[in-house]
Amino acid sequence: xxxxxxxxxxxxxxxxxxxxxxxxxLTARARATKPSPDDAPDYTGRHASGEMDVEGCTVxxxxxxxxxxxxxxxxQNLPKFMENLLxxxxxxxxxxxxxxxxxxxxxxxxVVTEVAEDRKxxxxxxxxxxxxxxxxxxxxxxxxxxxxxxxxxxxxxxYKPPAGAMGRIFAKAFRREPQIQSRHDLKRFKMLMxxxxxxxxxRTKDQTRKAKMExxx
Amino acid sequence: xxxxxxxxHQDVRVETVDDPEIINPRDAILKITSTAICGSxxxxxxxxxxxxxxxxxxxxEFMGEVVETGPGSTLQKGQRVIVPFPxxxxxxxxxxxxxxxxxxxxxxxxxxxxxxxLYGHPLTGIFGYSHLAGGYSGGQAEYVRVPxxxxxxxxxxxxxxxxxxxxxxxxxxxxxxxAEYAEIGPDDTVAVWGCGPVGLFAVQSAIxxxxxxxxxxxxxxxxxxxxxxxxxxxxxxxxxxxLQALMEMSGGLGVDAVIDAVGMEAHGFAADNLADAxxxxxxxxxxxxxxxxxxxxxxxxxxRVSIPGVYGGLADKFPTGALMEKALKVRTGQTHVHKYTxxxxxxxxxxxxxxxxxxxxxxxxxxxxxxxxxxxxKQDEWTKVILRPxxxxxxxxxxxxxxxxxx
Numbered sequence: 048x049x050x051x052x053x054x055x056x057x058x059x060x061x062x063x064x065x066x067x068x069x070x071x072x073l074t075a076r077a078r079a080t081k082p083s084p085d086d087a088p089d090y091t092g093r094h095a096s097g098e099m100d101v102e103g104c105t106v107x108x109x110x111x112x113x114x115x116x117x118x119x120x121x122x123q124n125l126p127k128f129m130e131n132l133l134x135x136x137x138x139x140x141x142x143x144x145x146x147x148x149x150x151x152x153x154x155x156x157x158v159v160t161e162v163a164e165d166r167k168x169x170x171x172x173x174x175x176x177x178x179x180x181x182x183x184x185x186x187x188x189x190x191x192x193x194x195x196x197x198x199x200x201x202x203x204x205x206y207k208p209p210a211g212a213m214g215r216i217f218a219k220a221f222r223r224e225p226q227i228q229s230r231h232d233l234k235r236f237k238m239l240m241x242x243x244x245x246x247x248x249x250r251t252k253d254q255t256r257k258a259k260m261e262x263x264x
Numbered sequence: 265x266x267x268x269x270x271x272x273h274q275d276v277r278v279e280t281v282d283d284p285e286i287i288n289p290r291d292a293i294l295k296i297t298s299t300a301i302c303g304s305x306x307x308x309x310x311x312x313x314x315x316x317x318x319x320x321x322x323x324x325e326f327m328g329e330v331v332e333t334g335p336g337s338t339l340q341k342g343q344r345v346i347v348p349f350p351x352x353x354x355x356x357x358x359x360x361x362x363x364x365x366x367x368x369x370x371x372x373x374x375x376x377x378x379x380x381x382l383y384g385h386p387l388t389g390i391f392g393y394s395h396l397a398g399g400y401s402g403g404q405a406e407y408v409r410v411p412x413x414x415x416x417x418x419x420x421x422x423x424x425x426x427x428x429x430x431x432x433x434x435x436x437x438x439x440x441x442x443a444e445y446a447e448i449g450p451d452d453t454v455a456v457w458g459c460g461p462v463g464l465f466a467v468q469s470a471i472x473x474x475x476x477x478x479x480x481x482x483x484x485x486x487x488x489x490x491x492x493x494x495x496x497x498x499x500x501x502x503x504x505x506x507l508q509a510l511m512e513m514s515g516g517l518g519v520d521a522v523i524d525a526v527g528m529e530a531h532g533f534a535a536d537n538l539a540d541a542x543x544x545x546x547x548x549x550x551x552x553x554x555x556x557x558x559x560x561x562x563x564x565x566x567x568r569v570s571i572p573g574v575y576g577g578l579a580d581k582f583p584t585g586a587l588m589e590k591a592l593k594v595r596t597g598q599t600h601v602h603k604y605t606x607x608x609x610x611x612x613x614x615x616x617x618x619x620x621x622x623x624x625x626x627x628x629x630x631x632x633x634x635x636x637x638x639x640x641x642k643q644d645e646w647t648k649v650i651l652r653p654x655x656x657x658x659x660x661x662x663x664x665x666x667x668x669x670x671x
Contacts, residue, residue, distance in 0.1 A: 109357060196357060227377070234373045242353045242412070243336065244288040246372045246389065248399040250321075250409055251285045256374070 090203065102204050102226040106237045109197035112168040112189045115240060119187060120171055122146075122160075128235035128245065130256070131228065143176065153263060158183060185229075202233045266653070267321045267405030268632040273311040274640070276322065276633050284401060284409035289336035292413035294328035294345065298426035299403045301325075301632075301639050301649045302434060303460045304574050307529060308394065309636055312544055313576050315378055315394040324349035324391040325433045326403025327426060330417075338414040345417035347410055348601035349434045351389035351400065354415035365598035370411065371398045382577075388598070404632055406653045418605045421613070427663075428612055430650065431465070431619040437604035438572050439465025439525075443473055445570035445595035446521035453477040455510055455519040455562060456496070457555045459487035461622055461648055462572050463525035467496045468617065470523075479513055481506060483531065484644040490621065490665065501532060510562045518564030526555040527573025534558075536581055553579035560586050571596035622648045623663030628655035 090103035108115060118124050122135045122144050131149040138145055138159060146158045158179050164172035164186070172186035188201045204225055238245045249255040253262075265283045270276055284293055302325050307313050327346040330339045339345065351370035352359050358366040370389030371379075379387045379396050389411075392402015401408065410417060420429045439462050446454055454470045456463050459482035470478045471494060480491035481499045488498040499509050510519050528551040529544075530537055537554035544552055556571065560583050563569055569592050587594070611617040624647040627635045635649040647665045655661075 107357060109355060109360065231373045234376070237356075238353075238369045238373070241355045242290070242369050244290060246353075246370055246398075246411065247287055248372050248375065248389070248395075248401070249287055250401045251282050252287055255287060 088201075102229060103201060104226075104230045104233050105199055105201040106233050107192050107196055107199050108237045108240050110240050112191060112198045115198050115200060116168045116171070116189050118240065119236070120165070122173075128239050129232045130235070130260070149260070200233065200236070202229055204229050265406040266629060267401070268323065268629065268636075268651075269318075270308060270316050270320045270322055271318050274309055274637075276309065276636050278630055278632055279319075281319075281321065281405075284407050286332055286334045287409065288411060289334045290412050290414055291334040292330055292337045292339045292410045292417070293332035294326070294347070294403075294408050294410055294417075295331045296326050296328040296403055296406055296408060296629075296653050297344070298328075298430050299323050299326035299405075299629075299651050299653075300430055300433075300435075301404070301635055301651065303462065304393075304527070305636070306640050307527070307574060307576070309640060310529065312528060313394050313396070315396040315399075317395065317399075320392070320394070320399070321401040321405050322392040323402030323404030323408075324393055325430065325435070326391070326408060327420070327430050327433065328403075328408070330413075331407070333413065336414065339417060339419075343419050344422070345419050346429055346432045346605065347391070347403070347408075348416045348418075348432075348437075348605060349390055349393075350598055350601055351391065351398065351411055352415055352602055353412050354602075359415075362600055362603045364600040364602040366600075375399055390598070404629065404651060406629070416602060418609060420609065424612065427620045427623055427650065428618075429609065431461070431622070432601075432605050432608055432612075434599065434601065435461040436465050436608055436617070436619055437601045438462050438599040439467075440469045440604055440608060441599045442466040442523050442525060442570050442572035443469035445568070445572075446470065446523055447568050447593075448473045448475045448521060450474050451476050452520040453479065453514040453517075454521045454523065455479045455481060455559070456491075456523045456525055457481045457559055458525035458527075458573065459484065459491045460525065460643075463523070464490055464494065464622060465619070466523050466525050466572065467491050468494050471495045472617070477513070479510065479519065486644045486665075487647060490647065493621070506558060507562055514564070518567065519562055520564055521568040521570060522559035522563045523570045524556050524559045524573045528552055528575045528577075530554040540579070551575045551577050551579045553582065557581065557583055560590075560592065563590065563592055565590045567592060569594045572599070620664050622665055623650055624665040625649045625663055626655070626661040627651055628657050628659060629653040630655075630657040631660070 088103055125135055126132045132146060133149055134147040136145045143159050143161045146160055148156050150156055159176045160173045161176050163174045164170055168189060170188045174184040186203045190199050192199045235245050247255050266278055267281050268276055269279050305322055308316050330341050330343045333339050350365040352364035352367040353369040356368040358368060365388055367388045371386050375395055375398050376386030387397045389398035389400055391400050443466050448454055448470055452475050454475045456466050459480050467478050467480050478496040479499060480496040481501055482488050483500055483502045488500060492498050499506055530552045532554060534554050537552055540552040627649060629651045632651050638646045639649050
């Protein structure tokens with residue numbers, strides 16, 4: 048693993064789930080800053096609020112809440128649909144997990160996460176433990192969709208561009224900006240849960256994104 | 265394997281490329297026996313649809329023999345199948361309500377970003393139809409990878425020939441859906457713009473659905489002749505004033521339903537079309553919407569507008585006033601092929617529908633580039649081209665449409 052500071056910054060960008068201790072702020076801040084509050088999710092606000100970017104994305108998945116929750120709650124499943132997450136291993140003797148994350152230019156970094164909130168079939172939130180190399184948090188909620196449409200799954204992330212405007216430009220260049228990455232991850236989760244596989248238009252095995260990313264690494 | 269690849273504006277070539285492999289569990293690999301060039305492939309050929317990259321394999325009308333299956337496929341080796349051109353998972357919200365061409369799960373996630381900003385939603389995956397529709401390798405090749413092979417492919421009985429069933433993959437259901445969207449009643453007069461394959465099948469379907477009168481509009485004499493043989497009255501837009509003719513032929517009421525089977529590359533010298541053609545040439549994303557404008561004006565008040573023709577971008581001078589003030593109903597979209605295949609296969613088996621009248625040429629896959637050139641340049645005689653991977657280079661066989669012409 049590369050521990051130089053450039054790699055650390057890069058790693059921050061590589062995350063689906065950026066930022067520090069956003070937790071409850073994820074829902075509270077934008078509401079407070081909308082002069083005329085409405086029912087739209089806060090992250091759809093037209094005006095930036097505070098120093099943190101809050102990003103969210105919702106998909107409807109034609110499966111029951113519990114099945115989706117159970118799959119997500121087993122964090123070892125996350126690398127199946129989170130492209131930059133290479134591996135999740137439980138930390139022995141603690142209620143924590145070690146996430147190995149892919150960073151640009153073939154770098155990797157390990158982050159220890161803990162569950163910040165957990166309500167069966169409703170919500171899972173997680174954050175990196177104090178003193179982690181990089182800090183991350185995320186929250187996924189599961190609510191019943193109308194009628195027989197299954198479940199609405201929302202993934203909300205807080206994100207602070209690690210190196211200001213330059214950091215964001217850098218991130219975009221790698222197409223790993225958290226907003227894009229989290230939307231992609233969530234849609235891949237939908238594909239996996241509904242169809243049992245993740246769509247690829249590759250014609251041969253070594254043309255798949257996975258093969259190409261491994262080749263890059 | 266050998267495959268027809270796109271290289272640039274009006275430049276397609278047959279090249280040797282890597283064979284497809286099973287990647288996902290529900291995949292199957294087909295050995296292609298027949299594949300057709302679609303009118304919508306000409307939009308790719310002309311470069312008016314973005315997101316096609318050099319080397320991309322085209323072709324979304326194909327059938328063949330199953331030679332390999334993934335563990336999640338329900339197909340068996342040796343089965344002979346036709347494959348719908350849209351790729352559908354069968355399990356998302358849209359697939360469960362039979363809106364297969366709106367499947368949410370077939371366009372790979374990272375490709376969805378190419379069309380979502382333009383349309384508000386991403387396109388569904390389509391074989392061989394640009395990276396906007398997923399970037400899937402098409403079927404104008406010796407082999408093809410078919411995702412979700414437990415959902416799309418339909419096994420065809422041995423006693424039906426390839427020519428009889430190949431068009432179940434696209435143009436037959438597309439013509440049928442277009443007529444269905446026209447909501448045809450027994451007293452209705454229906455006008456169809458474009459006597460290409462989809463227009464002709466729309467004419468045939470509209471007649472099968474019991475329309476009192478079907479009027480076909482084109483400028484190619486042979487294509488109009490085919491429409492006439494199906495039972496349509498014909499209007500040649502080079503000879504007649506279309507709007508006036510349609511008003512007269514529908515007793516001054518206007519036609520009850522209009523079907524635009526032309527789409528974004530309309531021919532003709534009307535002022536609006538020339539302006540659109542210039543805009544399309546300089547690549548500012550404009551569709552040549554002349555036919556659609558005319559169809560909306562021709563449609564009677566409270567009538568139906570059905571649009572199977574492909575549009576991709578934006579059109580200006582769109583008659584929003586006529587659309588609203590005349591209380592028109594619009595139905596459009598890529599065809600939900602999966603919804604129609606079995607029903608239409610039965611009609612073919614019973615002899616109620618014949619699709620072979622359309623075929624003008626059988627060519628070896630190796631001569632596919634020639635097929636494109638002629639289908640593009642000689643639309644009157646080259647009504648439908650079928651490519652066969654097995655045929656020897658330089659051999660060509662006439663189809664029924666050509667015989668009609670010579671007779």
